[in-house]
Amino acid sequence: MESRFNHNPEEEGEKQWVSPLPHNPPASSHIGNHSGLRGKEETALPQKNTGSLCVRVSEMLPSLIEGDGEIRPEMATAIYGHLAVCPTCAKEFDTQQRTLMLLEQLPLLELPKDFSGLVMSRVQAEMGNYKDGVLQHRQTSGTETLSRLALGEETAVVNTQTAALYGHLDTKQRAVLTGVFAALLVFFLSSAWGKAAMGGNAEAIVAWLSGVGEAARSLPIIGQTMGSAFSSLSQMATTIEESYATLGATAAQGLAIDVALGAAAFVVYTRRQKSRSKMH
Amino acid sequence: MRTITHLEQLDADMVRQTLGGNSTAYNGLVTKYQRQVYNLSYRMLGNAEDAGDLVQETFIRAYSALPSFRQDASFLTWLYKIASNLCIDHLRSRKAKGALSLDMELEEGREPSSERREEAPEDCAVRGAVQEIVHKAIMNLPERYRTVIVMRHLQEMSVEEIAQTLNLPTGTVKTHLFRAREMLRGRLASVLEMETDGKQI
Incomplete structure (x- = not known):
């Protein structure tokens, strides 16, 4: 995924940084035996072209000040040697260092003493009591187990969040909701239609995916790729179907609770959005 | 594989306890890290009230997402990730709403209480003025540069930690840091010159 921070400065028309060191330092300031530099790994500064020497030093100063490990000790010694004899580079080094010192001198701000209590009360109010919402849900419904098995952990996180929202509801709302999902539960566990729908739908999906896959194989050029893709989807659906067959009641119960919690989360979210828009 | 420090192990234990239903453990994590999150938020938003709200929002989000916390990064880095995205x-x-001018925002949020050493009132005034100039200079940086400069030089995070927090390559973080420092140097030139000349502000 592309980060929200990625950017191309050139595209945004930002100016390239230009070294503020146009002068030529005295010949005595040249350090080292190499006639050129290929990178920061070099251990000595260039001898020829005094202008480029200062430019290279100024390029390396941030790494030197940061101590980020990009400048080898031998090179650091050479740079400090140069700074000792080149007043312009020394001034540049001093300015960069003092800029950072100004930043680092900003005070660490303090929060009121009871702030964590305030945060915790908001956590409780916004998300509901953890034990009441998340844990009870996880321990009793088996939803998370099923989700982890069939759809991976991300689904489990979503379930946990919906459960936490459920925990936010007041007693009356919970009672209504409990009635709704209890009815769903009874329906899926007891009615023949409910049981058949659970397994039957999965079977129908598997059959359809596999049929489309076979038909796709006859298409020119993309046929094989499409056929393989549909076969893979069909395999996944088979796995889900088998999970239902193996887990049976747990799967049905998990699904019913998920539907109910999803609905509850949606209702709570919609109501909040409405009340927020009214406030604005 | 990443080495997990003793401190990180302690945090992971507190996370496990929270997930096990012990809300006191989460209170411990809030107490431990609220100050860092607040300072990051304040320097990003420039307003104490907004920063306080953002700290609360960060810990609420973190709480709800706690089951997804893995020890790929430290708990603090994970919190910073949530906080920086919220910021x-x-x-x-704020930009979309065409919000208040920066000066007004800074006025509202003028340096809240901080740890201050005993010093003469005039030194304190000079220090306060300089700090305000520096704070405004940071607030005037583009958002991406402000983020890295605050994380690196105020929160003392390493380049690698910043890269991990912002999902950026380390090279990009270094480039942003470099440009941010250059911009700051330009904006703080008057302060630096006055310091050099030994003048008072």
Whole structure:
């Protein structure tokens, strides 16, 4: 995924940084035996072209000040040697260092003493009591187990969040909701239609995916790729179907609770959005 | 594989306890890290009230997402990730609303209480003035540069930690840091010159 921070400065028309060191330092300031530099790994500064020497030093100063490990000790010694004899580079080094010192001198701000209590009360109010919402849900419904098995952990996180929202509801709302999902539960566990729908739908999906896959194989050029893709989807659906067959009641119960919690989360979210828009 | 420090192990234990239903453990994590999150938020948003709200929002989000916390990064880095995303969203919505001018925002949030050493009133005034100039200079940086400079030089995070927090390559973080420092140097030139000349502000 592309980060929200990625950017191309050139595209945004930002100016390239230009070294503020146009002068030529005295010949005595040249350090080292190499006639050129290929990178920061070099251990000595260039001898020829005094202008480029200062430019290279100024390029390396941030790494030197940061101590980020990009400048080898031998090179650091050479740079400090140069700074000792080149007043312009020394001034540049001093300015960069003092800029950072100004930043680092900003005070660490303090929060009121009871702030964590305030945060915790908001956590409780916004998300509901953890034990009441998340844990009870996880321990009793088996939803998370099923989700982890069939759809991976991300689904489990979503379930946990919906459960936490459920925990936010007041007693009356919970009672209504409990009635709704209890009815769903009874329906899926007891009615023949409910049981058949659970397994039957999965079977129908598997059959359809596999049929489309076979038909796709006859298409020119993309046929094989499409056929393989549909076969893979069909395999996944088979796995889900088998999970239902193996887990049976747990799967049905998990699904019913998920539907109910999803609905509850949606209702709570919609109501909040409405009340927020009214406030604005 | 990443080495997990003793401190990180302690945090992981507190996370496990929270997930096990012990809300006191989460209170411990809030107490431990609220100050760092607040300072990051304040320097990003420039307003104490918004920063306080953002800290609360960060810990609420973190609480609900706690089951997804893995020890790929430290708990603090994970919190910073949530907080920095919230800060960026906040700044963007503020921008979209055409919000208050920066001066007004800074006025509202003028340096809240901080740890101060005993010093003469005039030194304190000079220090306060300089700090305000530096704070405004940071607030005037583009958002991406402000983020890295605050994380690196105020929160003392390493380049690698910043890269991990912002999902950026380390090279990009270094480039942003470099440009941010150059901009700051330009904006703080008057302060630096006065310091050099030994003048008082």
